[in-house]
Amino acid sequence: MSTSIRRHQTGDPQNLEERFATRAAGMQASEIRSLFAVASRPEIVSLAGGMPNLSALPMQMMASVVHDLIATNGAEALQYGSGQGHPKLREQICDVMALEGIRANPDDIIVTTGSQQALDLISRIFIDPGDVVLVEAPSYVGALGTFRQYEAQVVHVTMDDQGLVPEALRQAIISLRAARQKIKFLYLIPNYQNPTGVLLPADRRSEILEICQGERIFVVEDNPYGLLGFDKPSPNAMRAQDSENVIYLGSFSKTIAAGLRVGWALVPPSLKEKLVIASESSILCPSNFTQLTISSYLADQPWRDQIASFCELYKVRRDAMLESLQEHFPASATWTKPGGGFYVWVNLPPEIDTKLMVPKAIVAKVAYVPGTAFYADGFGTWAMRLSYCHPTPERIREGVKALSHVVKQEIERRGSGYSIGNK
Amino acid sequence: MSTSIRRHQTGDPQNLEERFATRAAGMQASEIRSLFAVASRPEIVSLAGGMPNLSALPMQMMASVVHDLIATNGAEALQYGSGQGHPKLREQICDVMALEGIRANPDDIIVTTGSQQALDLISRIFIDPGDVVLVEAPSYVGALGTFRQYEAQVVHVTMDDQGLVPEALRQAIISLRAARQKIKFLYLIPNYQNPTGVLLPADRRSEILEICQGERIFVVEDNPYGLLGFDKPSPNAMRAQDSENVIYLGSFSKTIAAGLRVGWALVPPSLKEKLVIASESSILCPSNFTQLTISSYLADQPWRDQIASFCELYKVRRDAMLESLQEHFPASATWTKPGGGFYVWVNLPPEIDTKLMVPKAIVAKVAYVPGTAFYADGFGTWAMRLSYCHPTPERIREGVKALSHVVKQEIERRGSGYSIGNK
Numbered sequence: 005m006s007t008s009i010r011r012h013q014t015g016d017p018q019n020l021e022e023r024f025a026t027r028a029a030g031m032q033a034s035e036i037r038s039l040f041a042v043a044s045r046p047e048i049v050s051l052a053g054g055m056p057n058l059s060a061l062p063m064q065m066m067a068s069v070v071h072d073l074i075a076t077n078g079a080e081a082l083q084y085g086s087g088q089g090h091p092k093l094r095e096q097i098c099d100v101m102a103l104e105g106i107r108a109n110p111d112d113i114i115v116t117t118g119s120q121q122a123l124d125l126i127s128r129i130f131i132d133p134g135d136v137v138l139v140e141a142p143s144y145v146g147a148l149g150t151f152r153q154y155e156a157q158v159v160h161v162t163m164d165d166q167g168l169v170p171e172a173l174r175q176a177i178i179s180l181r182a183a184r185q186k187i188k189f190l191y192l193i194p195n196y197q198n199p200t201g202v203l204l205p206a207d208r209r210s211e212i213l214e215i216c217q218g219e220r221i222f223v224v225e226d227n228p229y230g231l232l233g234f235d236k237p238s239p240n241a242m243r244a245q246d247s248e249n250v251i252y253l254g255s256f257s258k259t260i261a262a263g264l265r266v267g268w269a270l271v272p273p274s275l276k277e278k279l280v281i282a283s284e285s286s287i288l289c290p291s292n293f294t295q296l297t298i299s300s301y302l303a304d305q306p307w308r309d310q311i312a313s314f315c316e317l318y319k320v321r322r323d324a325m326l327e328s329l330q331e332h333f334p335a336s337a338t339w340t341k342p343g344g345g346f347y348v349w350v351n352l353p354p355e356i357d358t359k360l361m362v363p364k365a366i367v368a369k370v371a372y373v374p375g376t377a378f379y380a381d382g383f384g385t386w387a388m389r390l391s392y393c394h395p396t397p398e399r400i401r402e403g404v405k406a407l408s409h410v411v412k413q414e415i416e417r418r419g420s421g422y423s424i425g426n427k
Numbered sequence: 428m429s430t431s432i433r434r435h436q437t438g439d440p441q442n443l444e445e446r447f448a449t450r451a452a453g454m455q456a457s458e459i460r461s462l463f464a465v466a467s468r469p470e471i472v473s474l475a476g477g478m479p480n481l482s483a484l485p486m487q488m489m490a491s492v493v494h495d496l497i498a499t500n501g502a503e504a505l506q507y508g509s510g511q512g513h514p515k516l517r518e519q520i521c522d523v524m525a526l527e528g529i530r531a532n533p534d535d536i537i538v539t540t541g542s543q544q545a546l547d548l549i550s551r552i553f554i555d556p557g558d559v560v561l562v563e564a565p566s567y568v569g570a571l572g573t574f575r576q577y578e579a580q581v582v583h584v585t586m587d588d589q590g591l592v593p594e595a596l597r598q599a600i601i602s603l604r605a606a607r608q609k610i611k612f613l614y615l616i617p618n619y620q621n622p623t624g625v626l627l628p629a630d631r632r633s634e635i636l637e638i639c640q641g642e643r644i645f646v647v648e649d650n651p652y653g654l655l656g657f658d659k660p661s662p663n664a665m666r667a668q669d670s671e672n673v674i675y676l677g678s679f680s681k682t683i684a685a686g687l688r689v690g691w692a693l694v695p696p697s698l699k700e701k702l703v704i705a706s707e708s709s710i711l712c713p714s715n716f717t718q719l720t721i722s723s724y725l726a727d728q729p730w731r732d733q734i735a736s737f738c739e740l741y742k743v744r745r746d747a748m749l750e751s752l753q754e755h756f757p758a759s760a761t762w763t764k765p766g767g768g769f770y771v772w773v774n775l776p777p778e779i780d781t782k783l784m785v786p787k788a789i790v791a792k793v794a795y796v797p798g799t800a801f802y803a804d805g806f807g808t809w810a811m812r813l814s815y816c817h818p819t820p821e822r823i824r825e826g827v828k829a830l831s832h833v834v835k836q837e838i839e840r841r842g843s844g845y846s847i848g849n850k
Binding site: 061079080082118135222 | 441442443446447448449450451454455456478479481482484486487489490491493494495496497498501502503504505506507508540541543544547551552553554555558569572573575576577611643645671680684685686687688697698700701704705707708709710711712713714715716717720
């Protein structure tokens with residue numbers, strides 16, 4: 005993390021660098037941005053994005069839902085609403101969270117413009133420049149970007165195939181405390197994590213909670229994929245065990261529709277007022293229209309069945325990806341076997357640089373996200389995230405096969421010493 | 428503005444004050460918040476809120492618009508979109524701004540979750556703690572709240588019945604520069620200002636622009652009410668004259684529907700990238716669904732006629748308010764005569780404290796916003812903002828009459844010395 009302002013640059017006739025806030029120095033376009041522009045071309049098989057697959061959503065039904073909402077309740081749906089979010093939707097959100105063992109009071113929920121906004125608001129109330137945020141290694145790129153804007157020091161904690169390693173968390177806290185660092189919260193995605201697809205088992209959840217309670221560190225539990233388990237339900241949410249130290253983030257982006265931008269935070273009562281004030285200052289209020297669209301849908305449609313349809317759709321794609329990885333990828337590669345969600349994390353031999361490999365993959369008509377995007381510290385050069393959520397199973401197989409050729413060529417080239425000039 | 432952290436307070440068992448960011452100290456519930464809760468009761472005539480009046484919006488037409496949008500383009504409308512905003516809507520926004528003399532490139536527009544989010548993003552890229560933001564005296568309460576969260580030092584510049592006084596701006600800049608303060612931008616609402624309803628004439632617009640250009644101070648031109656002039660079109664936007672120093676904020680909240688939460692910023696090209704990155708970090712992307720709803724509406728419906736209907740509706744209400752103020756309010760009160768927008772600003776004799784008067788008004792079944800809400804420095808105790816946008820003309824007359832009794836009693840009481848114990 006760099007917080008230095010570069011002043012008096014050439015090519016800055018307005019002397020803008022000097023006029024910006026200090027935090028603006030960190031607002032640089034990421035590598036992933038230009039990648040997505042390329043990956044969205046139709047000839048490319050994109051294993052890069054995390055766009056939900058809407059093909060299972062009955063559009064005529066959704067069209068009726070929004071029509072009837074405006075026809076019968078337009079004066080409310082099209083008006084300003086509460087800064088905290090619509091009271092009826094907040095009650096329904098409690099029912100959704102009950103599926104993962106959470107008992108909540110609607111008054112402790114803040115509806116946000118996607119759960120990204122909740123991340124922003126939590127950062128806003130907690131992070132002073134230099135404060136530490138603990139995250140999984142690797143972690144969600146959008147969260148890292150937000151923490152960076154608030155000038156946090158992001159510290160990654162080791163994961164394995166079972167998610168965050170409690171002992172590594174203990175050690176990280178000890179080191180940071182010894183260095184007199186201020187740790188503000190632990191951010192993690194316990195279910196089908198982005199980017200690894202890994203599930204944190206129940207015993208680790210309890211152990212991590214216990215560590216954070218003892219050290220008075222808030223846990224930010226981000227759970228967009230919890231209801232997208234393919235084979236069995238995910239363990240109870242961490243928030244189900246602890247309503248005092250867990251800040252829980254939920255979203256309808258993956259279970260209903262991302263384009264509505266409706267997420268939420270369920271917070272300890274002591275944090276609510278500041279979060280609502282921060283949200284009002286940020287957007288005044290979330291959209292009544294999109295909130296009430298979700299509310300009508302939840303009230304009148306078989307939403308649990310709809311989520312089951314989504315799971316079916318993603319499971320087929322997950323299988324296609326794992327099978328074709330098995331079939332085509334070299335023996336020196338390893339990957340996660342997600343039980344839900346959108347993503348597979350692939351580890352390649354350490355001499356491979358997946359960022360340098362991107363242009364070659366694009367030429368081969370396939371896109372992925374290089375591992376470095378998910379680390380705040382340049383780590384992850386040998387890894388990549390593959391997402392199976394959006395393409396058809398056939399396209400997934402095609403993309404993985406094309407990518408396997410690129411990977412094999414790269415391994416060969418690196419192995420024969422051609423790489424020296426590139427490093 | 429107070430940035431001190433109050434540590435180890437009683438009643439803070441979690442020691443939260445110590446765990447929050449410094450900026451969180453300023454996140455306190457405002458007086459206006461509890462007022463709105465009371466003002467929304469049906470028995471109260473609310474002259475407090477700024478809620479647009481949707482009674483002129485044909486709901487069956489809006490219902491068809493959203494139905495057809497999902498039925499024909501649901502896969503896009505319900506999906507994640509661009510962080511900068513939908514390209515088609517950005518083109519249409521250029522057509523809307525052309526009505527106020529602005530020639531813009533869609534690529535310089537960032538679509539936001541209401542223009543409140545644009546205020547937040549601009550604050551984020553410019554304001555370091557202690558930086559100065561210049562605002563009108565009085566100014567929009569929501570902007571003051573946002574500047575406060577970014578720990579700006581808000582400096583009010585004198586207004587008169589013709590808006591911001593250029594000479595006062597000059598003097599303020601001289602004093603602040605002498606004190607080595609960093610001035611980041613001037614925030615103003617040139618058209619039918621919130622809270623005063625005042626219109627800034629064309630010659631002052633030019634003069635203010637010239638001052639800010641010379642001093643290299645960005646102008647943030649907030650223009651939610653520009654198309655709501657009742658008698659004649661408003662002068663060209665300041666942005667029409669200057670595309671390098673003006674950051675222009677627009678909104679569909681008052682011309683179409685606030686519940687969609689669609690606003691925008693039109694910015695100098697040099698600022699665009701940082702604003703888009705800041706917005707992505709804040710909300711990932713604005714809602715495709717609400718953006719495309721606006722886009723369909725603009726493409727297929729007679730939106731200029733619809734705005735004319737809104738103007739008609741508000742003009743009748745403005746007249747009702749001005750007439751009943753004239754009829755009932757005491758001679759010692761003065762008020763603005765807005766040519767558009769939502770608000771009248773009333774000055775009472777200086778011994779009146781409109782904040783202390785609120786409970787008496789509520790008892791008389793009428794609500795307003797006390798003047799202090801629109802100042803960062805406790806000023807405005809003798810003033811109040813009355814909004815005529817939402818109630819019927821009959822209710823407005825009723826409310827103003829009831830309020831006039833409260834005001835007269837208060838003047839009488841203060842004049843006779845009863846006030847001493849309250850101050």
